[in-house]
Amino acid sequence: MSPAETLQRRLERGEWVLLDGALGTELVRRGVRWRDHGLRLAPGAVQALHEEYLLAGADVIRTNTFQLNRRLYLNVFRDRAHMRRIGAPDLEERPVRLLEQAVALARAARARVGRPEVAIAGVIGPLEHCFRPDLAPPATVARAEHAEIAQTLAGAGVDLLLLESMNTLAEAMAALAAARETGLPVWVSFVLGPEGDLLSGEPLAQAAQRVRREGAAAVLVNCAPPADIGRAVGVLAALGMRPIGAFAHIGRFDPPSWKFEFYPQFTGTEEWPPERYLAAARAWQAAGAQIIGGCCGTTPDHIRALRAGLEAAP
Amino acid sequence: MSYEAIRERLARGETVLLDGAIGTEILRRQVSWADHQLQRRPEVVQAIHRDYILAGADVITTNTFQLTRRSFLNHFRDLAHLRHIGAPDLETRWRDLIRAGVRLAQAARAAAAGGRPVAIAGSLTTLEWCFRPDLAPSPAAAEAEYRETMAVFAEAGVDLLLIETVNAIREAVAAARAARSLGLPYWVSFVPDEEGRLFTGETLAEAVQALAPLAPEALLLNCAPPEDITRGLAVLAPVAPCPVGVYPHIGRFDPPEWLFTDEYPPERYAALGQQWRAMGARILGGCCGTTPDHIAALHRRLRPTA
Secondary structure (H helix, E strand, O other): OOHHHHHHHHHHOOOOEEEOOOOHHHHHHOOOOOOHHHOOOOHHHHHHHHHHHHHHOOOEEEOOOOOOOHHHHHOOOOOHHHHHHHEOOOOOOHHHHHHHHHHHHHHHHHHHHOOOOOEEEEEEOOOOOOOOHHHOOOHHHHHHHHHHHHHHHHHHOOOEEEEEEEOOHHHHHHHHHHHHOOOOOEEEEEEEOOOOOEOOOOOHHHHHHHHHHOOOOEEEEEOOOHHHHHHHHHHHHHOOOOOEEEEEOOOEEOOOOOOOOOOOOEEOHHHOOHHHHHHHHHHHHHHOEEEEEEOOOOOHHHHHHHHHHOOOOO | OOOHHHHHHHHOOOOEEEOOOOHHHHHHOOOOOOOOOOOOOHHHHHHHHHHHHHHOOOEEEOOOOOOOHHHHHOOOOOHHHHHHHEOOOOOOHHHHHHHHHHHHHHHHHHHHOOOOOOEEEEEEOOOOOOOOHHHOOOHHHHHHHHHHHHHHHHHHOOOEEEEEEEOOHHHHHHHHHHHHHOOOOEEEEEOOOOOOEOOOOOEHHHHHHHHHHHOOOEEEEEOOOHHHHHHHHHHHHHHOOOOEEEEOOOOEEEOOEEEOOOOOOHHHHHHHHHHHHHOOEEEEOOOOOOOHHHHHHHHHHHOOOO
16 A cells, blocks of 8 residues: 555544654754755755654655745846846756755655655645745746646655645645646645634635645644644634644744745744643644644654654544 | 045045955855844854955945845734744844944954044845845835834944945935935945846936935945946946946855855956956945955055055
8 A cells, every 4th residue: 555545544544643843944953054945955964854753753754845946046036037147057947856856855764764654745835935925926827836846746756745834725726736636645734824814814714625625635734833723723623624634833933134935943942842732732633633743843852742642543 | 434534535536445245255154144143153244344354445344234124024924923923023133133233343343444444334235135126115115114224224333324236226216315314425236237227127327317316425336247247337437426336246146045156266356346447436346255355356456555
């Protein structure tokens, strides 16, 4: 049975599955210079972190590809002509190569740890900065760009696709349609605003139902503080939707004094040691969440605590 | 120190040396960038200022490029979101960092200038990304934001403002109006495209016309490859009503860092500096990719008796 089928069966049986924790913030915390997602300068650190999450017991590990797309480079130039004129020579092709490399590192980690049943989720973030729904491109543009990313990840050998931190319904729908063309299962996860709905302000319940109708294999919420995530799990559970999932961030987003699409630095994470995070996750599980892991700020210790502390079966 | 010594030198037609890159120089010294390193590695920033002073710079720029309230807010949906999930000091960090940046330049000058007049230019750029004129805020909003930012520089005690890598006339005008309202001497430096125009397609001649009534102390060109700077200078020098200057970048932008190349070693760069001086440039320095060695080479060629 393939990892995706194993995962699917477990979720259908009502079991819960463990996602991994943060990649970006943990790499930065470990001193990796955040450029090219650490993939060029520190591939060993990326693979080692995957391995730690596997050893911590994750059933699903995510590729280090959040917001890794052509815009990451193109956006800091006037346009393509300007990028060619003053940019490093390989910037046009680099995003695609990095996507492939990121998948290869996750696969290498899985092989090295010897857990072939673990599913690798190819992560796709919003095309523009995840916290700026106002910048989301039009749906037709988004669909084409997400299609390239989804096909690249699928071609490199992921087991499912995870649309993460989706901040508008329109982009989630465009990405979902593009991702489903790969034939892989697609999970959709929304980033929440302070009001508890999508960051765009669109109602969470309706967005969840829309993506579910369009074929999302699971609906999740992520990248908001644990309390907000808990309330959102309640909203999803009240819809009677299954499976649903949750992964909160901990600490506070501490961006640099510089323009970046997303610079994964969270500080103050010590306020959420693994035991405290586990207590929050227990409540999500009790409310019906079957897919549970950690977003920005979480570490292998948090995932280990979830593995040890969450109920084995509902 | 005030701007007076620099103004007099320029009035006499003499060359004024600007420093070279700070951000890329931090990277070249194997320190990561991301947050200007003003608080975590202040000694590295101060050492770079010192090295530029020792190389012969008459004007050093603060390590404050793009430090504004907006820079931090842009990472979030809005202020409510920033307050909800952001680190506690993000609404005021820009101000603390500007103050720290000016202090480090002042400390370097006190330690290294040895009585030579060295001016400190507060570095600012466009409110949105310097290569993306399409993102610029409205002129009214821009002027108010510039005034807020520049007031911090004024209070911290810079000698002039260097409004650099400007991509549009309207943003240059907004910044110039703000600087004038605070009574600070200021230079405006445009980033030219490969045809010697602004990134908006506006011409440098149009930019000169728009800024002339606001009496900038100098107009410059920066952050483009040397050949583009040369092309722009040929347009700018004949029409400018004030001293002009140039400080190109060398190497390639490799976001978010820099790709250093050996295409323009210091002596070759300084030879170009001589050419720019002959074309009318009186302020010469370096942008991304340049080093204290480049400024020292300019100094040997252009200020041999100084």
